[in-house]
Amino acid sequence: MxxxxxxxxxxxxxxxxxxxxxxxxxxxxxxxxxxxxxxxxxxxxxxxxxxxxxxxxxxxxxxxxxxxxxxxxxxxxxxxxxxxxGLINTHTHASMTVFRSLGDDVPDRLHRYIFPLESQLVSRDMVRIGAQLGNVEMLKGGVTTYADMYYFEDEVAKTVDKIGMRAILGETVIRFPVADAANAEEGIQYALNFIKEYKDHPRITPAFAPHAPYTNTTEVLQKITKLSLEHDVPVMIHLAESERENEVIAERSGGKSPVEYMADIGALTPNLVGAHVINVDEHDIALLKKHDVGIAHNMSANIKSAKGVSPALKMFDDGLRIGLGTDGPMSGNTLSTVDEFNQVAKVHKLVNKDRAAMPPIKVIEMATMGAARALHMEDKIGxxxxxxxxxxxxxxxxxxxxxxxxxxxxxxxxxxxxxxxxxxxxxxxxxxxxxxxLTVDEDKVRQEALQFADKVRETVIASGEEVR
Amino acid sequence: MxxxxxxxxxxxxxxxxxxxxxxxxxxxxxxxxxxxxxxxxxxxxxxxxxxxxxxxxxxxxxxxxxxxxxxxxxxxxxxxxxxxxGLINTHTHASMTVFRSLGDDVPDRLHRYIFPLESQLVSRDMVRIGAQLGNVEMLKGGVTTYADMYYFEDEVAKTVDKIGMRAILGETVIRFPVADAANAEEGIQYALNFIKEYKDHPRITPAFAPHAPYTNTTEVLQKITKLSLEHDVPVMIHLAESERENEVIAERSGGKSPVEYMADIGALTPNLVGAHVINVDEHDIALLKKHDVGIAHNMSANIKSAKGVSPALKMFDDGLRIGLGTDGPMSGNTLSTVDEFNQVAKVHKLVNKDRAAMPPIKVIEMATMGAARALHMEDKIGxxxxxxxxxxxxxxxxxxxxxxxxxxxxxxxxxxxxxxxxxxxxxxxxxxxxxxxLTVDEDKVRQEALQFADKVRETVIASGEEVR
Structure with a gap:
């Protein structure tokens, strides 16, 4: 080497x-x-x-x-x-690098822009090409382990194996048809096959990644929880992230918060890693602690989308398992948690009206041991x-x-x-x-991404949207 | 070259x-x-x-x-x-690079930590060594013009002349004894000599830099205003930045805001560039616009110190002259406005609860033409x-x-x-x-800064404070 x-x-x-x-x-x-x-x-x-x-x-x-x-x-x-x-990025979607800087400030971007684009363009090739670029960017930014949620995670795994990094790779389960599954049940099956294939890899941990509570049924969330405990693999999920999620879950559960609902259906376990975790109150935080849930704090993405600031400092001080994540490159938009440091320190000072809040040593702990604890890997890394x-x-x-x-x-x-x-x-x-x-050809990785970007441009234009 | x-x-x-x-x-x-x-x-x-x-x-x-x-x-x-x-940094204190990362989160840092440290360590050597490093960092970060406020600005000028950058250099005037003046009157005299020496330099614009309204008397602020108009040079000042400033000025003026007070005493002119401008209301903003004052927006420093978020987006949209600045390296802590871009875009989205607020094109305008307008240089650069x-x-x-x-x-x-x-x-x-x-020896610049840093460490320890 x-x-x-x-x-x-x-x-x-x-x-x-x-x-x-x-x-x-x-x-x-x-x-x-x-x-x-x-x-x-x-x-x-x-x-x-x-x-x-x-x-x-x-x-x-x-x-x-x-x-x-x-x-x-x-x-x-x-x-x-x-x-x-090495830094540990607790939440990303590495393959989405091929979409970076596209439609950044479009309102309701996820449902209006990202999902339709993904339905046309996500493929084994896209996942591989995007992950390659994401890996290079992360490694150059000091990320040695990352937690990913996307489709065709077996393709991501091949790129991680090749570059030599460490990763938890979560295969997405979601209720509508996506590139690698017609429905949630097929998603679960895809994940199970992936888990079987990679369960013994020295650097790759396969996982389930139900997209969010509101984009999956109670039955699916319970089934995944059961399977994750049987197979002893992590479950990664977007949790307490958006207003829409609050509304759907409140309607489904008779007024409960997403965290309360997850606790009620038995889906809060030590295998779970929740990303974002913005809309939580004291009771929710106590539930997350009680069930030993890991938490990914994605400051940069959360303020860019104006979703708000997670009470990450309180969760950290309360002893929860919490670490920094970048979110995906359409959200953050970069993939090294070094880019989060500055924002995490400063925005928590701002919202707490206290220049002594969130001192640098806490930020670095959330980037290392905190992140390892969030992924339940603190005995191995961090x-x-x-x-x-x-x-x-x-x-x-x-x-x-x-x-x-x-x-x-x-x-x-x-x-x-x-x-x-x-x-x-x-x-x-x-x-x-x-x-x-030393392990991959950066120029080749960039060239493949640029070629794919041309296809993205054509697809956006054909759909009647602007490339903006 | x-x-x-x-x-x-x-x-x-x-x-x-x-x-x-x-x-x-x-x-x-x-x-x-x-x-x-x-x-x-x-x-x-x-x-x-x-x-x-x-x-x-x-x-x-x-x-x-x-x-x-x-x-x-x-x-x-x-x-x-x-x-x-080229990027235009509308507000910094380049020489303070020698203090960077020192006592970052100490409460009341300016009065308890920075001023005492400066009283012992500011010298022609320190100013030169710090400015050299600041220049290198800024140029490597795409800053081609910067606006500086510090002491011994003739030393800063020599470093700017040598590296080949463009700058507005403001000699500080403040009511207490500092390294290059025993009082405000001596500060004014120092500034006048500096202005005489550099008035015709093709890339350097000498200026007055009264520290702030609350650290100068009304008479001094009025005298500087008059002299700046006579000599046709800029005046740079920290304005509407802190609670302490609000209190002192309210007491001095019978309840006025710093901006109202400056208007009343005739100190708001098109020669003035106000840095920070956080604590302003609609009336203050209208005054700043009426008097064609330039404004430096220093997001990174303002949130790090938990001082708050300037209504910079409103001022920009109202057509005021406003551009990005980094503030000094004990505040920001880096000196390229590229480091501000991300934070300016995202924090304004957060406080406006709108992901479409402060789109990238506005941020880039505030880094270029907006900054040129803030410095009244829009006919030459930006x-x-x-x-x-x-x-x-x-x-x-x-x-x-x-x-x-x-x-x-x-x-x-x-x-x-x-x-x-x-x-x-x-x-x-x-x-x-x-x-x-190509114009300076970076290694030599770094070595001189590291040597000076040893002296800083000794001074801090001798004063009974921790190096932290």
């Missing part, structure tokens, strides 16, 4: 005193001279820190003295740059700790916007661009080096 | 048919194959567009047919990338039109976050990073090529 140039340009072989009295451990990768943000329970930061990796696992994290204990095949001296857990999977990113602290750096959390939240991510390691493998992705 | 590599790598000499029946005009630079956003009155966009530059002026903008009329020393084929007016100064930027549309691009305004506002700016031209000179700044 390592390119020759990486070995010669950025890496020096460890030169350890051969006279050392103790036995050195042979490992694969040693990252040194790092500002290590561990994001462990103590939020330990090592100023001249070291991270040791063997195989796909982290074997040690600590200060510079640690480097003497290891003989590594590859030593990466990052010259003071930030080394932190922090740099011995025994965890080696999903690690390096942030360039020499870019002018990152200079100087008195507080690395502040620098990340208020100053960093997704493009400041320099290297990315997933499952112990270096996937991006000096912003160059 | 053009590096050899630029000529060989990105530019081909124009090969025009020598048999052309008409005379070709000899010019310096022809930009072709561009998605040209002119930002003229009609918002003309050329999909396969051309911009022709001779000396420091734009001589023509149009479609591809235009290229036949010119023989250019340099031809820049941008392969479909966005070509647009759009790509024949006769205007050649301040032009090129945005990379091949970065994954910019693919595909159905609507260039949406792509810029919702997807672009400041780091997607590829080339920057100011006054007809190429200052940045492929993100490489």
């Amino acid at each position: 390592l390119k020759k140039s990486f070995l010669s340009a950025s890496v020096a072989l460890a030169t350890l005193a051969s006279s050392a009295a103790f036995a050195v451990e042979h490992i694969d990768l040693l990252i040194k001279d790092a500002t290590v943000l561990t994001m462990n329970a103590d939020k330990a930061v090592y100023e001249n820190g070291v991270v040791a990796v063997s195989g796909n696992k982290i074997v040690a994290v600590g200060d510079e003295s640690l480097s003497e204990a290891y003989q590594a095949k590859t030593v990466l001296d990052v010259d003071g740059d930030i080394v932190m857990p 922090s740099l700790e011995t025994g965890k999977l080696a999903d690690i990113i390096v942030i360039d602290t020499k870019a002018p916007n990152m200079v100087p750096m008195y507080n690395p959390y502040s620098a990340l939240v208020y100053s960093a661009y997704a493009s400041n991510v320099k290297h990315a390691i997933v499952d112990g493998q270096l996937l991006m080096q000096e912003r160059d992705i | 053009l590096k050899k590599s630029f000529l060989s790598a990105s530019v081909a000499l124009a090969t025009l048919a020598s048999s052309a029946a008409f005379a070709v005009e000899h010019i310096d630079l022809l930009i072709k194959d561009a998605t040209v956003l002119t930002m003229n009155a009609d918002k003309a966009v050329y999909e396969n567009g051309v911009v022709a530059v001779s000396g420091n002026k734009i001589v023509a903008v149009g479609d591809e047919s235009l290229s036949e009329a010119y023989q250019a020393k340099t031809v820049l084929d941008v392969d479909g990338d966005i070509v647009m007016p 759009s790509l039109e024949t006769g205007k100064l050649a301040d032009i930027i090129v945005i990379d549309t091949k970065a994954p976050n910019m693919v595909p691009m159905y609507n260039p305004y949406s792509a810029l506002v919702y997807s672009a990073y400041a780091s997607n700016v590829k080339h920057a031209i100011v006054d007809g000179q190429l200052l940045m090529q492929e993100r490489d700044i």
Whole structure:
């Protein structure tokens, strides 16, 4: 996986005193001279820190003295740059990159614009082409794990397998006919086949993705809940997101909120990850906590669509499982949670009328351990700790916007661009080096997306809408 | 100014048919194959567009047919990338980059933290070192003109002169002792000397910068107003920004708002540029319009400090002179207005509860012509039109976050990073090529800033505060 140039340009072989009295451990990768943000329970930061990796696992994290204990095949001296857990994007629709910047501010866009467009254009090809581009964008923005909801998720899985990232991929179930299923029952069947195929993949977790409570029947939601517990797979759903959802569910349930309704039908379980979760009150929040539900907080998309601000800070402070997500590229519109940092910190300050609200360290926790907890993966990823999977990113602290750096959390939240991510390691493998992705051909990915975009333009024009 | 590599790598000499029946005009630079956003009155966009530059002026903008009329020393084929007016940052304190990410969420930070720090550390050296870094960051983020308020502005001027950017530089006047003046009167004198020295500089406009209405006396504000009209220079001021300002001015004026008070004392003139302008009502807005005052809208800083959201959309729609600004790097915290785009669009949608509010084209207008109007420079900069100064930027549309691009305004506002700016031209000179700044040594600029940051750390620790 390592390119020759990486070995010669950025890496020096460890030169350890051969006279050392103790036995050195042979490992694969040693990252040194790092500002290590561990994001462990103590939020330990090592100023001249070291991270040791063997195989796909982290074997040690600590200060510079640690480097003497290891003989590594590859030593990466990052010259003071930030080394932190790979970012976890808890909610997106990666394949929709092919539609990005189309009809952005059209009212009732989902029902008037997106669904009709999808009914004509979603195909195995579209899903593959869009996911490829989304993967490249996410990895370049430091996202090492993402949670996706879309169609033909087996195609998304192939792209994730190829680039080397980690993902939870949720196959959509919805009551009307879509590209890969004529109805919800066929959607469930598609998901079951996908789950069977990918259940044992080391980096891919297959999942159910019922679109939302209001776009599925009670029976379907209950069936999915039962199957998810049987197969021990996640369920991802848009939850408490829109006025329309509130109305449909209130009518269906005799005035209940979407969260209350989901609790009543037995669909709130620790396998569930709810995206958005804007329209919730204290009682709803207590229910989500009681049932140990994970939550994706998508600030950028929620304010762009003027849907409002989720009480994410309260949910975080109340100890709920909550992490950052970008939502899809027609909503957010970018796919790195670095792009959320700034907005999450500032908009919560604004709505709380308090500049001390949502400090940078909470934002970074919601991007790492909080997101891992939201996906119930906190035992595997989300922090740099011995025994965890080696999903690690390096942030360039020499870019002018990152200079100087008195507080690395502040620098990340208020100053960093997704493009400041320099290297990315997933499952112990270096996937991006000096912003160059090593596992896929970026130019080819872009060309395929541009070709598909021409088809999108033709389709929009043929439908009588403007390309706007 | 053009590096050899630029000529060989990105530019081909124009090969025009020598048999052309008409005379070709000899010019310096022809930009072709561009998605040209002119930002003229009609918002003309050329999909396969051309911009022709001779000396420091734009001589023509149009479609591809235009290229036949010119023989250019340099031809820049941008392969479909966005070509647009250089961004104009209407309000910053560039030298404060040396303090960036320090004490970000400390309550009452200005009076408790920033002013004491400045009283110990502001010097000619600090101003130069900070401005150098700010200039590099801004130019790399597509800012070609900025409006600054700080101390020792003659030092800032030297850095602007060197890098080749355009700026309005406002020397601070404030009632308490500061690094370059013992009182407001000395501040005025410093400003007058600076104005005399730089009045005829082709790219630098010297100005007065009374800090705020509440930190200056009525007499001082009136004297500055009179002098600014005599010398025909701008006056920049923090206006209607804080609760403290409201209280002090209400007490001083018998209950008036800061804007009413400024009108009453004769300090609202077309030379004035007010920054922030958050706490204004309909009457204040009418006064600002009547007196043709320019306004800097600093969304990112205002929500970070939880001060609130300026009614910037109303002021824009009412035809006031209003443009985007970043505020200083302790406030914003970055210095490219590209970083404001996303937040300006989305937060106005949120507070207006309308996803169609503040569409991308308005944001881009506030970053270009709106900002030029705010600084009363709309006859010289802000759009790509024949006769205007050649301040032009090129945005990379091949970065994954910019693919595909159905609507260039949406792509810029919702997807672009400041780091997607590829080339920057100011006054007809190429200052940045492929993100490489040609006029200053970036490494040296960063090293000087890092050294100064060590001094800042020592000072904070010696004062008994934490470096946080």
